[in-house]
Amino acid sequence: MDFNELKQAVGDLDEEVVLDILNKVMEDGGSEAKDALEACQRGLDIVGDMFDKGEYFVGDLIFAGELMTQAVDILKPALAGTTTESVGKVILCTVEGDLHDIGKNIVRSILEANGIEVIDLGIDTPPQKIVDTMIAEDIHVVLLSGVLTLALDSMKKTVDAITAAGLRETTKILIGGNPVSEEAMKLTGADAWAHNPQHTNQACLDWLKK
Amino acid sequence: MKYAIQLQNQTLYGEAGECLLETLRREGVAPDAPCGGKGTCGKCKVTVNGQEVLACQTIVDRDMTLERPAAIAASILSVGTDISISADDNIMGNLIAIDLGTTTMVCFLLDKTGVELAVASALNPQGVYGADVITRIQAALDGKQEEMCTCVREGLSKLIAEVCKKALVSTGSIQRIALVANPCMQQLLMDISPKNLAKVPFSPILTETKTIPAVSIFPICTNAEFLIVPDLSGYVGADTMGCIISTEMYKKETITLMVDIGTNGEMVMGNRDHMIASSTAAGPALEGANIRLGMRGSVGAIDHVTWKDGRPKVHVIGDTKAVGICGSGLIDAVAVMLKNGIINQRGRIQSAQTQFEGERAFLLTEDIYLTQNDIRQVQLAKGAIAAGIELMAKQLGIKLTDIDEVLLAGAFGSFIDPKSACTIGLLPPILLPRIRAVGNAAGSGAKLLAVSKEQQALSDKLVKEIEFLELASVPDFQRTFGKQTNFPKEAL
Incomplete structure (x- = not known):
């Protein structure tokens, strides 16, 4: 099996080739x-690079996220028995007052494809619900998403x-x-910020492996 | 402390320390501020003491001599569909039909038999609070609701007075006013907070036909009743109802797709047995906002682009020098760029082109260009509409080829080249021969509603029957949207 071809096909977002190889x-x-x-995960790195450029x-990115969800679904039956343990758990949500979830959903599919267990609290998430979930599930990585400028206030409130x-x-x-932005990060008191889901993924992997 | 501001032969006074845009708004001479005065869109440019600045970013801290671009009269679409109007017998006075849009407003005066006596139009004076519905909602929730209500009521009163004057009738002779608008515009006019439109599930408030004394809204209309036309959902309003009624798509056995492309793309698909309505957040890009050199379709705007001798050839409204590009020009420009390999199927401008401030760009004329981000904005708008059409067809259980007719309502639909729209996949390429523009169908609907109780009853019936599809909640939405942000593979 040529996994380089698979990697490149994911990078090119060539759905047909990706599905064809996975089914084989x-x-x-x-x-x-x-x-x-x-190989799919490495393909996503290419997507991330192309996005940065x-x-x-x-x-x-939206399409890449959907493609990865599909890929994981196809491979799942075979992955179940192997040693692909969860890297760790994170909370992901769109913050209070914001209803946009496209960005959040892209991030979820990419994290899941990288073996991270995602507790997705959905949209318009009150800070208390996040705190409660952190305690109940013993989670130490929290990812806050938002599209509106107002979301920055909610991010700060959550922190x-x-x-x-x-x-x-x-x-x-x-x-x-x-x-x-860097500024928004300081303002809200968060530890990191990202526009690119691959950067979010890398930050989570770094944090969870520590 | 006040400062004097000289504008042409007028002297205005601004409070020291206030934002210049505020001063100009108070005086009713503000330029458009599509971003709502955040300093991000760059459209409220004025010249202060010889220097070009953004009004929203300028503090009144000295006397000023101000120049602003001559108020540009946008071409507003008032011509509607050919409809036969049969008025109720018991109408004694004159009638007013209004299409209140986010950007423009059109007012028709009809006699008691429904014959049009006069028409007048203007830009919606709320434009200074932002270009799109979302910015307006934010402004209203930030404490501006009352002034926004007042300014649109005053603006419409002026139009009513104008049509009456044109036709030499008194405003007291008006018996009924029927107004169609999107839910946000409707609520702001009625002084109802739009907070329901800022939260899921975006429930509409005005959901049945109702009449109130018009005098409470337009003091000059002392004898009229004001007709509230129901909304289908929080983002599919009475204006869409007007389109459905005037196009009579609810009568047909064959499937019709009606698309009203504005800031929100409202769409209705179906036939007499089953109709689905939905709206997509197409954003104001197709109206020229969010586009670096975008503008409305007025003098100086590039409104059409073709390709000749290896380079773009533009047409400019008013045959003057181009100062920007409007929606129809934008669609054409993207279509020719795609056909000639300047952008790829993913919308990326190929590397050989010009750069502007580090961003790739393509020159349409010597100084009018489109940036990479402009193309991205078009892709997002196009993706939202195309995904909507695809998912609605799926919901109805039909194939795109089952659609018998595609009706384009509104100004944008009247000015775009259907072939360009299909080339970029905004509309399904396969349906190109079935596309027809129907003009200001919402305004025509308002006329029908003004003259006939039967039509009013029909709108109440349709509100109950038409299924509303919340596109974002369809499981396949994200995927379809992502895919549709790309351009079609096969060149048209």
């Missing part, structure tokens, strides 16, 4: 499913609520979406 991988029950998944834009709950020291917080 599964013909023998998926003995190489793990390698295939890894401006060759791809948000529409392409404050985590601090008030005494969890800030043991928690890493990343903000993502249209209005975030």
Whole structure:
């Protein structure tokens, strides 16, 4: 099996070729499913690079996210028994007052494709719900998404609520979406920010592996 | 402390420390501020003491001599569909029909038999609070609701007075006013907070036909009743109802797709047995906002682009020097760029082109260009509409080829070249021969509603029957949208 071809096809967002290769991988029950998944993840790195360079834009990221969800679904039966343990758990949500979830959903599919367990709290998420979930599920990585400028206020409120709950020291917080920036990160008190889901993915992997 | 501001032969006074845009708004001479005065869109440019600045970013801190671009009269579409109007017998006075759009307003005066006596139009004076519905909602929720209500009521009163004057009738002779608008415009006119439109599930408030004394809204109309036309959903309003009624798509056995492309793209698909309505957040890009050199379709706007001798050839409204590009020009420009390999199927401008401030760009004329981000904005708008059409067809259980007719309502639909729209995949290429523009169908609907109780009852019936499809909640939406932000593979 040519996993380089698979990697490149994911990078090119060539759905037909990707699905074709994955279905072939599964013909023998998926003995190489793990390698295939890894090739897909490397393909996503290409997508991330292309996005950074401006060759791809948000529409392409959306499609990449959907393609990855589909890929994981195909490979899942073969992955179940193997040693693809969860890298760790994170909370992901769109913050209070904001209803946009396209960006959040892209991030979810990409994190899941990289073996991260995502607790998705949906849109318009009150800070208390995030704090409650952190405690109930023992989670130390929180990803806050938003599109409106107003979302920055909610992000700050959420960070404050985590601090008030005494969890800030043991928690890493990343903000993502249209209005975030280095400045917004400082303003909200978060630890990191990202416009590119691959950067979010890398930050999560770094944090969870520590 | 006040400063004097000289504008042509007029002297205005601004409070020290206030934003210049505020001063100009108060005096009713503000330029458009599509971004709502955040300093991001660059459209409220004025010249202060010889220097070009953004009005929204300028503090009144000295006397000023101001120049602003001559008020540009946008061409507003008032011509509607050919409809036969049969008025109720018991109407004694004159009638007013209004299409209140986010950007423009059109007012028709009809006699008691429904014959048009006069028409007048103007830009919606709320334009200074932002170009699109979302910015307007934000402005209203930020405490501007009352002034926004007042300014649109005053603006419409002027139009009513104007049509009456044209036809030499008194405003007291008006018996009924029927107004169609999107839910946000409707609510702001009625002084109802639009907060329901800022939160899921975006429930509409005005959901049945109702009449109130018009005098409470337009003091000059002392004897009229004001007809509230129901909304189908929070983002599919009475204006869409007007389109449905005037196109009579609800009568047909064959499938019609009606598309009203504005800031929101409202769409209705179906036939007499089953109709689905939905709206897509197409954004104001197709109206020229969010586009670096975008503008409305008025003098100086590039409104058509073709390709000749290896380079773009533009047509400019008013045959003057081009100062920007409007929606129809934008669609054409993207279509020729795609056909000639200047952008690829993913919308990326190929590297050989010009750069502007580090961003790739393509020159349409010596100084009018489109940037990479402009193309992205078109892709997002196009993706939203095309995905909507695809998902509505799926919901109805039909193939795109089952659609018998595509009706384009509104100004944009009247000015775009259907072939360019299909080339970029805004509309399904396969349906090109079935596309027809129907003009100001919403305004025609308002006329029908003004003259006939039967039509009013029909709108109440349709509100109940038409299925509303919330596109964002369709599981396949994200995927379809992502895919549709790309341009079609096969060249048309």
